[in-house]
Amino acid sequence: MSSLTTESTPSPEPASAPGGRNPRSGARSLAGPTFFRVLNSEIIKFRSLLSTLILLVSTAVVMVGFGALSAWGTGQFANAATRDPQAAARVASQGGDLAISVPTSGIAFAQLILGSLGVLLMSSEFTTGMARSTFAAVPKRLPAFAAKLVVVMVTSFVVTAAATWVAGLAAVPILDNYGLALDLGSSQSVKLLLVNSIYVADVAAIGLALGTLLRNSAGGIMSLVGIFFVAPIAFQLIPGDFFKEARKYLPGNTVEPLTAAQHVPDTLEAWQAGLVLGAWVLVPLVLAAILLKRRDV
Amino acid sequence: MIEASGLSKVYGTKTAVAGVSFTVRAGQVTGFLGPNGAGKSTTMRMIMGLDRPTAGSVTVNGLPYVRHKAPLREVGALLEAKAVHTSRSAYNHLLAMAATHGIPKTRVHEVIEMTGLEAVARKKAGGFSLGMGQRLGIAAALLGDPQTLILDEPVNGLDPEGVVWVRNLVRHLAGQGRTVFLSSHLMSEMAQTADHLIVIGRGKVIADAPIHDIISGQGRSRVRVRTDEPERLHQLLAARGATIEAPDRELLEVTGLEPRAIAAAALEHQVMVYELTPLVASLEDAYMELTKNDVEYHSLPAAEVSK
Numbered sequence A: 001m002s003s004l005t006t007e008s009t010p011s012p013e014p015a016s017a018p019g020g021r022n023p024r025s026g027a028r029s030l031a032g033p034t035f036f037r038v039l040n041s042e043i044i045k046f047r048s049l050l051s052t053l054i055l056l057v058s059t060a061v062v063m064v065g066f067g068a069l070s071a072w073g074t075g076q077f078a079n080a081a082t083r084d085p086q087a088a089a090r091v092a093s094q095g096g097d098l099a100i101s102v103p104t105s106g107i108a109f110a111q112l113i114l115g116s117l118g119v120l121l122m123s124s125e126f127t128t129g130m131a132r133s134t135f136a137a138v139p140k141r142l143p144a145f146a147a148k149l150v151v152v153m154v155t156s157f158v159v160t161a162a163a164t165w166v167a168g169l170a171a172v173p174i175l176d177n178y179g180l181a182l183d184l185g186s187s188q189s190v191k192l193l194l195v196n197s198i199y200v201a202d203v204a205a206i207g208l209a210l211g212t213l214l215r216n217s218a219g220g221i222m223s224l225v226g227i228f229f230v231a232p233i234a235f236q237l238i239p240g241d242f243f244k245e246a247r248k249y250l251p252g253n254t255v256e257p258l259t260a261a262q263h264v265p266d267t268l269e270a271w272q273a274g275l276v277l278g279a280w281v282l283v284p285l286v287l288a289a290i291l292l293k294r295r296d297v
Numbered sequence B: 001m002i003e004a005s006g007l008s009k010v011y012g013t014k015t016a017v018a019g020v021s022f023t024v025r026a027g028q029v030t031g032f033l034g035p036n037g038a039g040k041s042t043t044m045r046m047i048m049g050l051d052r053p054t055a056g057s058v059t060v061n062g063l064p065y066v067r068h069k070a071p072l073r074e075v076g077a078l079l080e081a082k083a084v085h086t087s088r089s090a091y092n093h094l095l096a097m098a099a100t101h102g103i104p105k106t107r108v109h110e111v112i113e114m115t116g117l118e119a120v121a122r123k124k125a126g127g128f129s130l131g132m133g134q135r136l137g138i139a140a141a142l143l144g145d146p147q148t149l150i151l152d153e154p155v156n157g158l159d160p161e162g163v164v165w166v167r168n169l170v171r172h173l174a175g176q177g178r179t180v181f182l183s184s185h186l187m188s189e190m191a192q193t194a195d196h197l198i199v200i201g202r203g204k205v206i207a208d209a210p211i212h213d214i215i216s217g218q219g220r221s222r223v224r225v226r227t228d229e230p231e232r233l234h235q236l237l238a239a240r241g242a243t244i245e246a247p248d249r250e251l252l253e254v255t256g257l258e259p260r261a262i263a264a265a266a267l268e269h270q271v272m273v274y275e276l277t278p279l280v281a282s283l284e285d286a287y288m289e290l291t292k293n294d295v296e297y298h299s300l301p302a303a304e305v306s307k
Helices: A026-031 A035-047 A050-083 A085-093 A107-128 A130-137 A142-177 A187-214 A217-237 A241-247 A255-259 A270-294 B040-047 B090-099 B105-114 B130-142 B160-175 B187-193 B211-217 B230-239 B259-268 B283-292 B302-306
Strands: B002-011 B014-024 B029-033 B055-060 B075-078 B148-152 B179-184 B196-201 B204-210 B222-227 B243-248 B251-255 B273-279
Touching (some): A035 A050, A035 A142, A050 A142, A107 A130, A107 A217, A130 B090, A142 A187, A142 A270, A187 A217, A187 A255, B002 B040, B014 B196, B014 B204, B029 B160, B029 B187, B040 B148, B040 B179, B090 B105, B105 B130, B148 B160, B196 B211, B222 B230, B222 B259, B230 B259, B259 B273
Parallel strands (some): B029 B179, B029 B196, B075 B148
Antiparallel strands (some): B002 B014, B002 B055
């Protein structure tokens, strides 16, 4: 068989994939898009964009930078507290352990950056026209969606966890200067690291769902900002019990009950928070999957 | 083989494709001709399972595209030159496409070489010229070494060398027994490439016939000639069997003689010619000619074809 060459180029037997040339051969069923192949394709797509790398590095830099900054601020605050009985009382009312949340102090920015990454992963497919290639190769569509979900969630988790760890390492000597101790191996530290990293992975999943639903980068990112930054503040400013109650159910307010040593007033119970966050992830994802399957590309 | 039956697509209130039925056979190049907005791209997207038909159905080798186990090995498509992420290199684009079907890297290098993209393969696809984008799209279509090729306006934006290359490529592929379905809005391009022609206008199939039948149905090629001795040239050319119209002073429109033959006649008799332009039959001409001759090439009604 001469492969797809122009007439002028007589070509030797090319290294065409098994079962490729003769579509009537029985090997054809082996040649299609399995989930792991689609996942591999999405990993290639993910790592071959400079913008992805920039967003991941930015996340790490912001997390570590905020960790160090927050260690310094916490040290200053603790210092002041030793001379000021009022401040000391405030410290005591916050459970005494100021240093524990220093490594995750940049999480609000990590969730915005990695959430945007989730949006872009799908919206850019549609804005550039790549979607036609992607969904011609994977016409069942959902394997590609699931592969993107795996890629963005795993990456977000790993980057957040690693950046939190490094932020902790950077914070320890700074805190030590002020006589504050931070044990990165304590169960509360590990819990904070894991829950926050899972949370950021969840935000990235919500971003992917928004990007799939809206097919527009600006729209997806603005929706994300609306849910995670505008709504919590707006709900706080609007008077009335309804908004005070509703505020607890915003995804951004589920982390505190999930990580606090004891129940914090005006937040959900930990199990409730877990369910609410789960719903915030699942509902948009299911909607996005259904619409992706049904709509024209 | 591609078989469409009663295929329709309605976007809101606009009907893009209105119940088309046709068969694209293996072993020949089938042209899909129609003006912009006639429904060519929509039809091709429906074949590829990207757009859902409002009514009707279309199959490739007996199955809807979506149901094929290895779609890229079954059908290769160039749907739009820039169905590529603009920030990704051509090589990585092809690598990612190949990965979905476990197609090896060697094949990626092969299609890059075939399409002449070696020099730009590592550059961002967003910076490609239209012609380079077309070559990348064709490379992607060839990845799975498919039995069926669907090419939407493949020569759009290509330089003359590229046009000839595409022409040879599709002829070669059809010669291997593959199904080749390519669209264009240029009648002249089709005339040189296709064996069979499906003409579509306003979402309906106007003609579905071998290319010879369609070409001979509408006028032969004409040449516009400007000369300061129109009467004398008129006689000379008429003597050589040409049909001549004289729409203006010093202007002749000659049918039935090649520009070279006209120039030779003029040179031989020392008649000065200051313009010699081949008038390529535009789609508009063919299209109007075809709608006039509707009856001769009319496709079968959907019900009869699909029965």
